Amino acid sequence: MRLSWDDYFLKMAETACLRSTCLRAQFGAVLVKNHTLISTGYNGAASGVKSCLEQGDCVRERLHIPSGENYEICHSVHAEANAIIRASFDLMDDATLYIFGLQQEKPRSGMPCFMCWRMIFNARIGKVIYLDEEGQKKIVNVKVVDRGRILSYSERET
Ligand SMILES: [Zn+2]
Numbered sequence: 107m108r109l110s111w112d113d114y115f116l117k118m119a120e121t122a123c124l125r126s127t128c129l130r131a132q133f134g135a136v137l138v139k140n141h142t143l144i145s146t147g148y149n150g151a152a153s154g155v156k157s158c159l160e161q162g163d164c165v166r167e168r169l170h171i172p173s174g175e176n177y178e179i180c181h182s183v184h185a186e187a188n189a190i191i192r193a194s195f196d197l198m199d200d201a202t203l204y205i206f207g208l209q210q211e212k213p214r215s216g217m218p219c220f221m222c223w224r225m226i227f228n229a230r231i232g233k234v235i236y237l238d239e240e241g242q243k244k245i246v247n248v249k250v251v252d253r254g255r256i257l258s259y260s261e262r263e264t
């Protein structure tokens with residue numbers, strides 16, 4: 107069976123997530139424009155900082171910090187952020203961001219966190235496509251989204 111474009115790039119995001127250095131949750135992101143890959147990213151420690159994998163310890167996991175809270179104690183850069191900082195600003199205009207997440211080898215919603223939404227808005231990305239925890243495809247048209255609502259929704263849900 108031939109993959110659709112969306113499934114093709116979601117598979118690439120899944121592959122990227124397998125490069126994650128976090129023990130708690132793994133995310134992969136790919137940025138695409140005109141069916142062409144612009145950049146990829148996965149979540150992991152910032153350059154020069156010991157990763158969860160190297161330390162054998164994820165501080166957020168150890169302290170049972172709920173998703174979406176106390177990001178300041180973690181040294182990681184999110185998958186979406188890594189994809190964005192590796193891409194050219196002009197190419198990101200109206201591009202599509204695909205996100206795939208795993209937690210304990212089970213699907214985890216690829217819905218961006220509130221910090222990443224802000225970056226997505228400023229990068230002028232047009233569409234975000236991710237799989238939720240049930241593996242259902244979610245498509246968010248960034249340009250028509252109520253940004254205030256998305257931000258408060260993701261603060262509660264991720
Ligand atoms: Zn971690």
Ligand SMILES: [Zn+2]
Pocket residue numbers: 184186218219220221222223
């Ligand atoms: Zn994020």
